[in-house]
Amino acid sequence: MTNSTPKLRFPEFRDEWQNFRFDQIFNISAGGDISGQHVRKVRDNVFRYPVYSNSSGIGLYGFSDTYKEKADCITVTGRGTLGVAVARFERFYPIVRLLVLRSKQQTSSVFFENAINHKRFFVESTGVPQLTGPQIGGYKVIVPEYEEQQKIADFLMAVDEKIAVVRKRIDLLKKYKKGVMQAIFSQTLRFKPAHRSLGGVGDENGNDFPDWEEKKLGEIFEYEQPTKYIVKSTEYSNSHKTPVLTAGKTFILGYTDETDNIFEDRLPVVIFDDFTTASQFVDFPFKVKSSAMKILKTKNGVSPKVGYELLRRIKFSADDHKRYWIGTFQNFKVFIPSEAEQKKIADFLTSLDDKINLEERKLEQANRFKKALLQQMFV
Numbered sequence: 001m002t003n004s005t006p007k008l009r010f011p012e013f014r015d016e017w018q019n020f021r022f023d024q025i026f027n028i029s030a031g032g033d034i035s036g037q038h039v040r041k042v043r044d045n046v047f048r049y050p051v052y053s054n055s056s057g058i059g060l061y062g063f064s065d066t067y068k069e070k071a072d073c074i075t076v077t078g079r080g081t082l083g084v085a086v087a088r089f090e091r092f093y094p095i096v097r098l099l100v101l102r103s104k105q106q107t108s109s110v111f112f113e114n115a116i117n118h119k120r121f122f123v124e125s126t127g128v129p130q131l132t133g134p135q136i137g138g139y140k141v142i143v144p145e146y147e148e149q150q151k152i153a154d155f156l157m158a159v160d161e162k163i164a165v166v167r168k169r170i171d172l173l174k175k176y177k178k179g180v181m182q183a184i185f186s187q188t189l190r191f192k193p194a195h196r197s198l199g200g201v202g203d204e205n206g207n208d209f210p211d212w213e214e215k216k217l218g219e220i221f222e223y224e225q226p227t228k229y230i231v232k233s234t235e236y237s238n239s240h241k242t243p244v245l246t247a248g249k250t251f252i253l254g255y256t257d258e259t260d261n262i263f264e265d266r267l268p269v270v271i272f273d274d275f276t277t278a279s280q281f282v283d284f285p286f287k288v289k290s291s292a293m294k295i296l297k298t299k300n301g302v303s304p305k306v307g308y309e310l311l312r313r314i315k316f317s318a319d320d321h322k323r324y325w326i327g328t329f330q331n332f333k334v335f336i337p338s339e340a341e342q343k344k345i346a347d348f349l350t351s352l353d354d355k356i357n358l359e360e361r362k363l364e365q366a367n368r369f370k371k372a373l374l375q376q377m378f379v
Contacts, residue, residue, distance in 0.1 A: 010152075013145075024104075027104060048063060049063060059086065069091065166363045170360060185313055187212060225294070230289065246289060272329070306346055
């Protein structure tokens with residue numbers, strides 16, 4: 001055995017950490033199959049035991065009327081995204097070769113969950129498609145005595161609780177925004193104009209904004225081809241300044257140090273994938289990777305944010321591999337409010353987005369804080 005200690009440590013502990021193989025600490029087994037008659041998608045009084053699989057994250061597959069493992073152990077994904085550890089604190093049923101580590105001695109499951117996920121012991125570049133019990137058993141880990149494990153675990157759980165609170169606020173804000181936008185763009189919720197005495201467009205009779213007008217998307221947006229904004233090199237780095245965008249879910253592919261032909265005029269704009277019809281709202285300078293998109297700019301006084309939300313509400317399935325904006329999308333019709341009501345809507349959505357962005361920055365800071373802690377608290 002070799003000895004070692006972390007850089008950051010609670011002052012009451014002095015003993016050096018010890019190096020063990022995982023099979024010296026844990027009994028390791030793998031999940032198997034479960035009959036469909038023992039599984040339901042919804043939890044009830046009979047089907048109350050979680051069924052966990054190799055999916056990343058929680059990995060919840062469903063619920064069973066029977067269990068295979070008791071509480072206080074660790075699962076590690078053996079297929080798919082390899083080596084993701086989760087401490088489990090209730091009875092459950094593991095399936096599809098999900099690996100279960102049950103301690104032979106007194107240990108903290110939360111400590112080992114964080115140790116495994118921080119070090120990523122089981123992620124190798126060998127092309128091995130799955131992990132087995134014997135593989136994991138042969139890995140080594142440097143750990144303290146139980147009392148120090150538990151102290152570290154309690155501290156990290158407190159950090160995780162704070163992260164969970166921020167994440168919940170983000171989820172609630174996004175759900176609220178989704179519900180409000182549905183109400184606004186279905187016109188079940190309408191803004192009222194301010195009275196003229198307050199500088200608004202309303203009159204002394206309290207009249208509403210005008211009815212929404214039907215227009216084609218081509219009357220709302222003009223497009224620009226992205227060719228001149230394509231990066232010359234895909235050698236991206238987070239140390240560079242300008243983001244390189246795609247209209248898909250990835251959105252920011254990386255950052256480039258190229259300084260010429262950056263799109264920065266008439267922001268905000270919408271980038272539209274001409275083949276998949278995915279879109280993104282962009283309010284910062286950028287470059288792009290390919291010409292498979294259109295850069296959409298609103299016209300005729302249309303708010304970019306309102307235009308984007310109207311575009312996003314088009315229900316369409318891109319089944320053929322072809323460009324869709326000119327031949328299809330620009331001809332779709334939508335109902336659009338007056339400029340004054342657009343401003344009300346855009347201001348409201350912007351205020352919500354600002355709140356969400358603030359919470360997301362807090363979440364990012366909290367995750368960086370935890371990552372820095374792990375680097376200092378584990379060997």
